Amino acid sequence: MPATPVTTSRIHESLDSALARKRVVLWFDPNGEWASEFDDYQPAAAEKLRVERNEFSVKVAISRAPLDKRFLLYLPTAKPPEPDNWLLDLLLAGHEFTADRASLDIQEAGLTLEFKELAQQHKAFFRSPVRTTKLKELLRPNDNEAAVRLKMLAVLAKQPPDIDKLLLHVFSQLEPANPDGDDPVEALYGSQQLSGHFWKAVGEKFGYASPEPNLRDFAVGLFNSVSSIGPSGELLPHARVFLSIWKDSLSSRPAFEQWSDHLAGVLRVEEQLNDAPESYEPDDDDSYELIERFVLSRLLQRFQGDASDTELLETIRNRSSSCWFEKHQHGYRALEQAITFRGLLAKADLQVPSFEEGLQRYCNGWWRLDQAYRRCIFHARTYQQPGLLKPLRDWLEAQYVNNVLLPLTNRWSDRVAGLSNWGSSTLPRQKEFHMRYVHAPLSSKGLKRLFVVISDALRYEAARDFADRLNSQAGKGWQAEVEALLGVLPSFTQLGMAALLPGVQLGLNPSDSNALVDGQSAAGTENRDKLLKAYAKGRATAIKAEDFLSLATSKEGAELTRDYDLIVIYHNCIDRIGDKRESEADTCQAVEQTFDELELILRKIASLKGSQAVITADHGFLFQQEPVDANDRAEFPPASELSFKNRRFALGSGIKASAGQKVFTAGELGLSGSWEAVFPLGLDRFPRSGSGSRFVHGGTSLQEVVVPVIRLKRERKDESRVVEAELLRVPAKITTGKLSFGLFQLEAVEPKKRLPLQLRIGLYAKADGALLCAHRTVLLDSAASEAREREQQVVLELSNAAGDYNNKTLELRLEQLLPGVATPVPYKTVELKLQRPFGSDFDDF
Template identity: 40%
Template sequence: MSDQLQSTLKRLFDRHRIVFWYDAARELKNDFDALSMDGVEKLEIVNNEFGLKHRILRQEPKQRFLLYQHGPKPRNEDNWLLDVLLAEGELRTDQAAIWLSELGLGPEFGDLVSEHAEFFGAEKRKQALAKMLKGDDVASALRLKMLAVCAGAEPRIDSLLEHLFQELADDRDEKQRLIQRCGLEGFLWKQLERYFGYRSDNPGLRDFVVELFKSAYAHGTSGEMTLTEGALVMLKRWKDSRRFAEGFETLSAECAGVLGIEQDLLKRDFRQLLELDYFELIDRKIIHDLVHAVAERAWAPGEIIAWVQQRRQSHWYREDFASLYEALEAAAAFVRALDESELGMESLADGYRHYHQTWYKLDAYYRRFIHHLRSASQASLMGPLADQIENLYVNNYLLPVNDRWQAYVDRAERWAVPDAIAQQRFFDHWVQRYLDQDFRICVIISDALRYEIGADLQRRILGEDRYDCRIEPMLSQLPSYTQLGMASLLPHQALEIEPKKGASVLVDGQSATGTANRDKILKKSLDGQAEATTFDVVMGLNKDDLRERLKGARVLYIYHNQVDRVGDKRDSEGQ
């Protein structure tokens, strides 16, 4: 008796008291004779059906029996033991039965296994299926799991389709052809009809994909759908899947061409499309219309900002499109801020106050607009708006403010603004106060941080919800250039510009060019209890090394590497 038959019989007796064995090929009589199983009595069917039935049902109702017939199973109408057979188990020794046995499936799946013999002929497929099986599986669940094995998917219709869609997007068809060979294609179409309402005289995966996009787009624009709500849910899941996003985008572009989406969008109001992101063309349409809306003042800036923020949920809101949307938001915010700004001033102090309270936002919005515009590879879409923002920034903001500011500067007897802290007082005003209280203080210096950028940094720091942060303006030195600005932040009694040495600056007679010289100035002023270093050096040290290096330093000046590249090289100052 083979181990396989022995194992099969054991599983059958775990579920049944009586097991029938019809040896149709008359090849296994010796195996039957040699069989010995604890608690199982062997009986042979030889024209003794009535006697057997009486014994197994009446005389010994608790005994387990193996009933063997040397020959094929009789037809149902000729089988006097049919009622018992239907109620109990049957050992089958054909190929289908062997597969059933290997998988632990009952005889009710015999026809299914025979129908899909191609599937069960591969050991790897059987092993993969075995891992998915559950005791309460019905035929439809079993076939779905077989489809999942063919596609390398999870046994869910959405997972199955995601894998098949990806193969379609990759212009391959190995999985589809395997499904056909295994006789599962008809079942697949029935499932698409059941779950999604897909019907076609010539069903196909590509046809279903086109119908899927068509139905979703129609639902979003006209409220009509040819497929079910379940199809819409499945499409959104596929669209939002990181693993299958590339396949979604490939098929989305293909379906957009088939469905004539570009032509249809021409007649659509972009506001109809704000909830849709099935096609990249939708975002192009929205961006195009919003560009003109800002440039032509067709909508209030606040509405445009709200629409842009709504599009942040779009599948396509990343990389290039994200830059375009962010540029649009900055442009709308700039226009709104310009409309709300009174750009007049009555004194230097008035202009100084206006700038650090409100006007700085105009520089911030303009900077963000230019930054995002330069980050976008499709900046040509912003053409009309870019020209207008530049014109508004220069002619409606910079020139008027500069002219009024310059008029007051020309009339001023000295460079000072009441209640404004001058840059050269930085150390005395900000650093010394902490030293007087025996605090240690770290100063991070980056002259690229204009006031409006500092305000942006403050907003981000406060957004962490872990730190306190405040910002105050200072009045820059004149002339305003990097070397003088750097020197002004150091402790000093006197500053001196050396025009013959590239306008370098002396601090109390000591050159302030370069980090090493600034370190000397700090140490001299603070009896060696100070350190000047660079951002790159600090980031290259571990915690212990940094602690050792800074031991005894009451003041630490950290110069960002950007500053050294720019501040120490006058020919790069415009960077």
């Protein structure tokens, strides 16, 4: 082998490395071709000795030398057989150096001579100093050829030396739907003669065998081995663990979805699901998105059938850990709300014994029916699967209109029809809002500044929903309580906004419906600002929500709180969207948007060091998603004059109420003036061209006139915490292929105090952290007071990879999943021993 400068340098570097590891290095050179390299080598801290028939004296010299002195022995002969080797003891304790290319390669990589044949087989790999250096960093003293090759595969793929991670990498490199795509296994490893070894490692871990192994064929076997639908695959149980890892990996998840979608078509999964018997239950199988669609479709069918609400809700809960659940959550949530609505309706007694009792019963619970209906519609529309959800929506619409709105509004209207004036002893009048919720708190010594948010058309059930969300979310910083007022009539924006302002006398101009407070116009933010400043001697202001949110906290925001003690923020989303014919269908979406915007406003208030706030509305609304029935249309009554007309009321004089209508004078409504107002009772709407009819307000229904007030206080300290979990009946040893145990939720979930806990559970080898089962995700969110109702049973199935850890310690790890945090947080770990009986090693005869 001709000695080039590069070769000489490599030899000297390899000798340095060998002498750094061993006290004595022996260099056999049978042809004497490396003599000059030996002579030129100048070790930093070792003595060079040439051995030529002086073995004994060399051994004596080494034995007498200090133990920290190192020696390089050059022998220009072939290595003799062990019986004839006088230096055998030195050879066994030291290191044998050879200078052929393969030997240099393995020595540079930190390998011993037993790997020389491996280096010769994969010459191309070792020609790169960068690859060799990276391999050296990965090697461990006890590595065998399989382990070394696995690390070579890892270096080439720039991945950890784990066959699961290498598989994830190659899956991400191939577009499954592209039949002409290059095989990433061959592209990565073919030129290094490592493709076969890659598939050998896959075979050992998964039991995969094929005359011509390739990624597409393996993928088919993988999904068939894990999925509950289609032909049974033949791969080992580790296939389930691998698929769990694949789905859980944020970086690899897109590739999983691509392969899953592609294979669903190749394997005709949809046809098999269509032909599946009624007894088929996917359980927690989420290998294909089609299974998620199948489960949801079947649940919708069973909702219309004889399935109990408990069964339906338990199935939804079990599917919540599916990797496809988030994509289909609005479909599931729509069904959940329909189930809630059905349960509420079954228990509801919608009788209205009196006007006062009607108000009381609505505030005590009837509003929940409106809320469940709205939520269901929101999720159904957001899911954007109208064909799938049409039966559910048709059922919901019929039930809500025919069994809630019609009977309730009709019975309530009977009580309204008997009133001589508009007022209540059960609920305070809306006109009292300012004195109760603004003037009184600001007059107390403990409050310097108050923020009031008036959200147009935020009806009572929506306000309860928003308050519940605030109270159930840890760290939001607001404690919310909801009260109710009896809104003014007509229940529309101009008058409702005026009723919330300071002043003595409310009035209404019957010709244009403009509202007046003590004779001054209350229309628009500017006029309301004037009325507020007059009340507070300049220390109050009115501002639109969008302007408030755009304030720079450090400058304009600071000036706002410096100059004003009362800051009234006018927000308009629900009414702006619902009150237009072209957008009224989006009313339920507008309510959810309002919640988001109100949270932004509260966050802004908190940044301005606001400690108290009040959220209220000018009026509520009646809403049904589908077009109004023709029978719910009323004609305007005879009158001397009808100066202003609305869907739910009209203003004028000399009005002669027709059947199903109610007339109040201005005085009977507590307003100044000599005009009259007529209201269609029940669900009736007056005809108005160009305006919508599904979203209406202005009338007398409970949904329109029960106005919410949310009182909010900043919490000084977040005292909430997640519930705790305890493991039950965990065995000290695992003797079968399954681990079964109980998981107990120590306390009930309670809003703002004890929050749900979500855990990811897995079984790992303690020695190297290998995952030995598919992950299980468990949600502990029970509010049950009975302890036995808060226990869940968990079963983990061990993969075949667990066989390598028999008689070794395993770890049962519980990790907490936090919203918005990709990496789970360690929660609890329990050690246990895997001790499979020897009989499990035998096959059946």
